[in-house]
Amino acid sequence: MMQTMELSAPGSIVPTYPLFIGSGILPQISEAIPKAFASYHPFLITDANLLKHGHAARMNVDPASMFIIDPPGESSKHIETVAKILNALDEKGFGRDTIILALGGGTVGDIAGFAASVFKRGVPVLQIPTTTVAQADSAIGGKTGVNSDGSKNAIGTFWNPCAILVDVDTLKTLDERHYVAGLAESLKHALIADASYLDWIQENVEAIKCREPKALLALAQRNAFIKGTIVERDPYERSGLRFVLNFGHTIGHAIETASDFRILHGEAVALGMLGALSLGAMMKVTPEPLTERTARLLRALGLPDALPEALSADDLVGVMAKDKKNVEGRIRFVLLSDIGDIYAPENAFAHPVERSMIVDACSTLK
Amino acid sequence: MMQTMELSAPGSIVPTYPLFIGSGILPQISEAIPKAFASYHPFLITDANLLKHGHAARMNVDPASMFIIDPPGESSKHIETVAKILNALDEKGFGRDTIILALGGGTVGDIAGFAASVFKRGVPVLQIPTTTVAQADSAIGGKTGVNSDGSKNAIGTFWNPCAILVDVDTLKTLDERHYVAGLAESLKHALIADASYLDWIQENVEAIKCREPKALLALAQRNAFIKGTIVERDPYERSGLRFVLNFGHTIGHAIETASDFRILHGEAVALGMLGALSLGAMMKVTPEPLTERTARLLRALGLPDALPEALSADDLVGVMAKDKKNVEGRIRFVLLSDIGDIYAPENAFAHPVERSMIVDACSTLK
Numbered sequence A, B: 001m002m003q004t005m006e007l008s009a010p011g012s013i014v015p016t017y018p019l020f021i022g023s024g025i026l027p028q029i030s031e032a033i034p035k036a037f038a039s040y041h042p043f044l045i046t047d048a049n050l051l052k053h054g055h056a057a058r059m060n061v062d063p064a065s066m067f068i069i070d071p072p073g074e075s076s077k078h079i080e081t082v083a084k085i086l087n088a089l090d091e092k093g094f095g096r097d098t099i100i101l102a103l104g105g106g107t108v109g110d111i112a113g114f115a116a117s118v119f120k121r122g123v124p125v126l127q128i129p130t131t132t133v134a135q136a137d138s139a140i141g142g143k144t145g146v147n148s149d150g151s152k153n154a155i156g157t158f159w160n161p162c163a164i165l166v167d168v169d170t171l172k173t174l175d176e177r178h179y180v181a182g183l184a185e186s187l188k189h190a191l192i193a194d195a196s197y198l199d200w201i202q203e204n205v206e207a208i209k210c211r212e213p214k215a216l217l218a219l220a221q222r223n224a225f226i227k228g229t230i231v232e233r234d235p236y237e238r239s240g241l242r243f244v245l246n247f248g249h250t251i252g253h254a255i256e257t258a259s260d261f262r263i264l265h266g267e268a269v270a271l272g273m274l275g276a277l278s279l280g281a282m283m284k285v286t287p288e289p290l291t292e293r294t295a296r297l298l299r300a301l302g303l304p305d306a307l308p309e310a311l312s313a314d315d316l317v318g319v320m321a322k323d324k325k326n327v328e329g330r331i332r333f334v335l336l337s338d339i340g341d342i343y344a345p346e347n348a349f350a351h352p353v354e355r356s357m358i359v360d361a362c363s364t365l366k
Helices: A026-036 A048-052 A079-091 A106-118 A132-138 A168-173 A176-193 A195-203 A205-209 A213-233 A241-246 A249-258 A265-282 A289-301 A313-320 A355-363 B026-036 B048-052 B079-091 B106-118 B132-138 B168-173 B176-193 B195-203 B205-209 B213-233 B241-246 B249-258 B265-282 B289-301 B313-320 B355-363
Strands: A002-008 A016-022 A041-047 A066-069 A098-104 A125-129 A163-167 A336-338 B002-008 B016-022 B041-047 B066-069 B098-104 B125-129 B163-167 B336-338
Touching: A002 A213, A016 A213, A026 A125, A026 A163, A041 A048, A041 A106, A048 A066, A048 A098, A066 A079, A066 A106, A079 A106, A079 B079, A098 A106, A106 A125, A106 A132, A106 B106, A125 A132, A132 A168, A132 A176, A132 A213, A132 A265, A163 A168, A163 A213, A168 A213, A176 A195, A176 A213, A176 A241, A176 A265, A176 A289, A195 A205, A195 A213, A195 A289, A205 A213, A205 A289, A213 A241, A241 A249, A249 A265, A249 A313, A249 A355, A265 A289, A265 A336, A265 A355, A313 A355, B002 B213, B016 B213, B026 B125, B026 B163, B041 B048, B041 B106, B048 B066, B048 B098, B066 B079, B066 B106, B079 B106, B098 B106, B106 B125, B106 B132, B125 B132, B132 B168, B132 B176, B132 B213, B132 B265, B163 B168, B163 B213, B168 B213, B176 B195, B176 B213, B176 B241, B176 B265, B176 B289, B195 B205, B195 B213, B195 B289, B205 B213, B205 B289, B213 B241, B241 B249, B249 B265, B249 B313, B249 B355, B265 B289, B265 B336, B265 B355, B313 B355
Parallel strands: A016 A163, A041 A066, A041 A098, A098 A125, A125 A163, B016 B163, B041 B066, B041 B098, B098 B125, B125 B163
Antiparallel strands: A002 A016, B002 B016
């Protein structure tokens, strides 16, 4: 069974694209691609993990038309990898009639999407996210990018895929820690956009933990709808609305950095959301009980609800002070008025907060 | 005195942008930039030639906010230069509120435009072309790019500038050979789009050769109008119309390559246009006398009208056969029905031609 949604890509050459969601649909998809894109030559970009787990083989692509990112993960996410991909495409005689198939997690999607956007001034890319983070979040919204020597995602483009294909079966081979960490982005979508989605997650914790296909399909659909709707209204991060997707990320990024990336992005965002809820409660913006309800849900899902011993609130604020998203040196937060209700006086979605108050909020995570 | 035109950029975030044309307007422009882009931090990308001739100093930019491409020219046009620029921006603390000033010829514009399009997922770029080629052609139309190890412009984006500033005074310091070579693109615009423009060039050969500001201003204006109108109708090279800008380039690129780039792009295009006119005449598509009229005009401007001894027609066709613009292995040409009148049966702008006929056409250039 396959579900289809239409996502919006204002300002792109093709203004909408389809998202296909199903369980075990990779073989069916790989058969359909040569017909659907008959005048294009497919080139698969994936990583060593996906190869190991057999997902790459399911794509039915000639090994000569593949690029395997190795080592997988963040350490390969730089412009040299992109240069290697582009030279490989060129050497193998690929031209403007190339379609890039990006099979993998966030890193693969970001690198492959960026490579597609700059090869021959842009060729189509089909995003096939295979992790909870990528399916819930990074594959949707058109952001591509790699890190510079000094900054995350400093080099990139907005380049929407020609389609997104979500096969929830690919999540089966994901290790438990990464699987669970990625659920934090689903929780984020529920908190910023949809109280009924939060209720649904709470009622389906067991099914989600057991990776039941029905639950995974529902997650994929609701995440795509929520993120797709926000991105449609602010595709290039110009109105500020898209910033609400950073809920939990102000403290979250600081935790990732301060822990030297030993704490995964999703785990850090989970803690960051708790911190932002506490902060909202202190500021009398967010209802008090929401922090505890979220903490219970995090624990139920297997996500952390407290900082490791080694990280202090002061350390975190020190890191936040260096964040490039700060404006005029002030650290900014997305706050909630309630579940699904962003605090947005005068249409501002990002709120500068005093340093001492942030320290207090981070201290509640100890 | 400064003239202004509005150019169209369909599909871009800002759908139109201004082109300013004047003589000696660089100082005036550099004063206006900080006011016009008050919330942006300017970063100048230029090359060692522009620095030497004092044009870079006229921009009034802090040397810490500059990147000098060195050596100037094609040999620096690769992704490593872009990576260096992006890392420099990042290290110096530039962020999303950067405006790139691209001061130079085609290479500087292509590299800087590409860097702007991928820094922080795209920052504005102000193109300030300083050569006849860049002012007539490459600064207009939103194409950016660098070469891969194997192909020219294999890596790039469509990224329209926020404005183009043409100061014809910058042409004064251009050496005679490069100055004259760049005039070929003006001739191309006249041939494909405007018989009265061809007459005007013919009547003003002396003024153009002497680099009289009034003539240079008129050239800049007419080129921008012609190229701008074509690009507006086919901004992403999808309808095929934009291919008409390749008039003279099928043979031209082959001459450049076969001569190991000893023949300049404009010189090669001049010869390529003659070849395409001969070819059209042989096919009874193009009026016979147009070839001789064009050859006379090329000679008057100081452009070549014959191939060097060392290059044979067979060599050229061998190179053309490898061109990536070929479709199903067939070499394709833009042909003229008359001046300003593209031969386009059934709306096709590119016509496959038999190899033997191309050899014959190239032989007329001996």
